[in-house]
Amino acid sequence: MNNLEIFKALSNKSRLQILQWLKEPELHFPEQESGFEAGVCVGQIQQKTGLTQSTVSEYLSMLQRAGLIESTRIGQWTYYKRNENAFQALTMFIKKEL
Amino acid sequence: MNNLEIFKALSNKSRLQILQWLKEPELHFPEQESGFEAGVCVGQIQQKTGLTQSTVSEYLSMLQRAGLIESTRIGQWTYYKRNENAFQALTMFIKKEL
DNA sequence: TTGGTATATCGGAAAAAGTCGATATATCTT
DNA sequence: AAGATATATCGACTTTTTCCGATATACCAA
Numbered sequence: 001m002n003n004l005e006i007f008k009a010l011s012n013k014s015r016l017q018i019l020q021w022l023k024e025p026e027l028h029f030p031e032q033e034s035g036f037e038a039g040v041c042v043g044q045i046q047q048k049t050g051l052t053q054s055t056v057s058e059y060l061s062m063l064q065r066a067g068l069i070e071s072t073r074i075g076q077w078t079y080y081k082r083n084e085n086a087f088q089a090l091t092m093f094i095k096k097e098l
Numbered sequence: 099m100n101n102l103e104i105f106k107a108l109s110n111k112s113r114l115q116i117l118q119w120l121k122e123p124e125l126h127f128p129e130q131e132s133g134f135e136a137g138v139c140v141g142q143i144q145q146k147t148g149l150t151q152s153t154v155s156e157y158l159s160m161l162q163r164a165g166l167i168e169s170t171r172i173g174q175w176t177y178y179k180r181n182e183n184a185f186q187a188l189t190m191f192i193k194k195e196l
Numbered sequence: 197t198t199g200g201t202a203t204a205t206c207g208g209a210a211a212a213a214g215t216c217g218a219t220a221t222a223t224c225t226t
Numbered sequence: 227a228a229g230a231t232a233t234a235t236c237g238a239c240t241t242t243t244t245c246c247g248a249t250a251t252a253c254c255a256a
Contacts, residue, residue, distance in 0.1 A: 007108040010196075012214080016102065019196060042233060055215055057234055076223045076232045087196065091189045098108075098117060098185065110244080140203060153245050155204055174202045174253045 001067060001086070003093055009066035014049050015059050019068060021048065022082045038072040039081025099165060099184070101191055107164035112147050113157050117166060119146065120180045136170040137179025 010016060021028040025036040029044050046056040060080055063069045067086045072079045108114060119126040123134040127142050144154040158178050161167045165184045170177045 004109065004111055004114065007105050007114075008213090010105040011102065011109045013102055014214095016105075016196070023196075043231095051214095052216055053233075054217075054235080057232095058215090061234080073222090073233090078233060087192060091192050094185060094189050094192070098114070098121075106243090112244095141201095150246060151203075152205080152247075155202095156245085159204080171203090171252090176203060 001089055001093075003090070003098075006066045006068065006086070006090060009063050009068060012059070014051060015063060018045055018049065018059065019063070019082065021045070022069065022080065025081070036081070038074060038079035039069075041077040041079050043077075045080070099187055099191075101188070101196075104164045104166065104184070104188060107161050107166060110157070112149060113161060116143055116147065116154075116157065117161070117180065119143070120167065120178065123179070134179070136172060136177035137167075139175040139177050141175075143178070 010019075022040060025032070025040050028048070029036075029040050032040060032044055042053070042057060042060060045060070046053050049056055051059075060069065060071070064071055064080070068083060069080045070083050072081075108117075120138060123130070123138050126146070127134075127138050130138060130142055140151070140155060140158060143158070144151050147154055149157075158167065158169070162169055162178070166181060167178045168181050170179075
């Protein structure tokens, strides 16, 4: 767990927004009917941000590299969901070591 | 409290380091004899970082703008110390809203 | 008041991040 | 196999950040 990388990933309004949306996917992505076990697919996220597909794809892989989200490929879609352990670990880090 | 500004302030190795040093000033700045009530002065911090005076001064005011530290001017020295409330609020934000 | 010391601010060069459009890759459908 | 759709990657351009040296400001001491 690289904390610097995590803070860099969190240093962007759109990326923060994405993480907050992914906290309550049913609420923020109602157009996705099926279950949210695997998360939300890139296209849905992209639409909501208003950024281009390439930018959102890059942001998502950045968040993933930081460990904040994880992906599952199902067919032609890639679903992303939060890795709650990482958030837990982050608050722990701030409380104990920062 | 602007969370984005806080994360940006935390997105730098030297600034993170400074915050960690300021967590235990007696330990990391033994050369400063007097009490640490007001914090640690810029010069001491600068020496430890190895960065130039101007850079460190700028980093410190950045951390202050983010609310993570606060300053006290005593004579020709400016002392900086952590604002623990901000850290508390940050973990709260991550836990509850992020 | 004249230096000396500590810090802040300014201006700039180099590196990194933000963001896009174009293209590549993977998968599905027919 | 061929086209359609979803995502990833690449190359380029712009904006921001990093970090410096030079200079300004504030305070102290003689």
